[in-house]
Amino acid sequence: MQIKVKLFATLQKGRFDEKMFNLVDNTTVRDVLHIIGVDEKDASIIFINNRHQTLDTVLKDGDILSIFPSIGGG
């Protein structure tokens, strides 16, 4: 299945901002972090298709996975 992974803020450094991945069924967010080399504790906020998700969420074909470190502003 195809999913798009988007990284933000400090997570972009030395990686990418947006990339397509071809993944096997039942891949979780945690698996993706392993593949792209992001430490679990640095993936503070996870969205799939605009909704908050967790490390254990299983991805589906066509999902957009967005990963943020801890950030704030206002």
Place this chain on the structure above:
Amino acid sequence: MGKILRINMGSEGGPTIVEEPLGNYAGLGGRGLTSAIVSKEVPPQCHPLSAENKLVIAPGLLSGTAGAMSGRLSVGCKSPLTGTIKEANSGGQPSQVLARLGYAAIVLEGKPKTDDLYKVIIKNDGVKIEKDNSLKMLPNYDLVERMKSQYGDKIACISIGPAGEMRLAAASVACTDTELRPTRHAGRGGVGAVMGSKQVKVIVLDDTGTKVRQPKDPEKFKDANKRFVEGLQKHPVTGQGLPAYGTNVLTNIINEAGAYPTYNFKQGNFAGASKISGETLAELEVKRGGVATHGCHRGCVIRCSGIFHDKDGKYLTKQPEYETVWAHGGNCGIDDLDAIAMIDFWDDNYGLDTIEMGATIAVAMEAGLAKFGDANAAIQLIHEVGKGTYLGKILGSGAAVTAKVFGIERAPVVKGQSMPAYDPRAVQGIGVTYATSTMGADHTAGYAIASNILKIGGHVDPLSPEGQIELSRNLQIATAAIDSTGMCLFIAFALLDQPETFQALIDMLNAFYGLNLTADSVTELGKSILKMEREFNMKAGFTKEHDRLPRYFYTEPIAPHNVVFKVKDEDLDKVFNW
């Protein structure tokens, strides 16, 4: 910092100056002091531009000390935009300088009987007030240059631009930054119009010859401040994210959350978000020789600000804040950082609230005055305001008035003040704050985004009405207290996650004043401020029916979540039942 400086602009024969001890206001600072003076001394029914209103300018309890982050200034009055009590908060140098000069507050009272314009000069050896009609309609940058040439470069200025002089409801009060530029603003609620009604163009402050304010217990204060700073540096938001990317780091995440108000709150995603994000902005600033990490006042250790250069590498404006980038950017369909920075400069120069003006231009775009996405047209509309044309005066009166004049239903306002950069349908907690805040729609009053979106201080599902009342209530209480200390509200990100950093702040207050405050007394302080403000608003005619969002937020779902605002009215009425 035990004195109040009262300037009666309406005295026979010209303005008079009186210095008083704090008296019954002892122990108050910042928002606590501005709201206490306004609620005690200003008739709630008065016209905000009348002689009966007062403009109160107050540093916080810890301003002027060696404590980090303590340089925020509160500007309070009855608001000409909302008709409620108002506290608008600004960074920049004036808070520290004013506190070191020994003032807990400046109160501008009355109103001149002639149309003369005045400047106030406050130095260690005294206060002077002078008529200076040559300053009329000077934009803020030109004004500050003029003051610099007259009073030297050791000054800090609190001023209004043409918008304030024209008493427009979107007018701000400008504060100079560490480079002596008028870039930091008490933006919200038209406080600049009240300063304009008092006919005070600028307050020039010079603290030469003064000292840092001394704590009762210097050793304890030093130790508490050290723990406080360590806490801020340790937290990823205050230690990394904000310094590196500024507040605009939010563009991407609010957009990903589907909560980024786009095209006048029509949808929750903006296709051009990444082009105007904090990541892109920081990269551009560095590339052009600007600065991506910069403090708006001396003593700030988070340093969320920056300096923006134009294409030729010349100074254009300070790093536009997230709210500004949203208001003039995505909300107007504009994805061009240079145009947004240009509008930021002109807002600062004319003395206008960037949030209100961005929301207003989006309403004007919906009304067909310009096309969404047309940056040049947006810049021209801001110039209309600065020039004071009839159209400009309508726009400068804010989003609610503009919508009314042009027959537009969708005015994203509460109590006449435009909402900032988070759609309350996709972030229900911030909707509770918008609806119930004593200030009109305001994000800082109870920043539910922290728990709804950023997972700071816990996580409350943004799309469900569950838990939002309690969240907003607790944040509104804590914020009122923090706004009294002179501390930048961004310390809250670390305080919410790290109890020991919150304790360090309490220890600073105790060591400085010789008090025994606890976390509970801080909560009590916050509650007492909100209570004063609510009482003022009730006497001014506000009822629970005013604590609501505009109807269309309850009836028109917003994409991508296709949700409406679902918090029940009877629950909104419970926010202040504690």
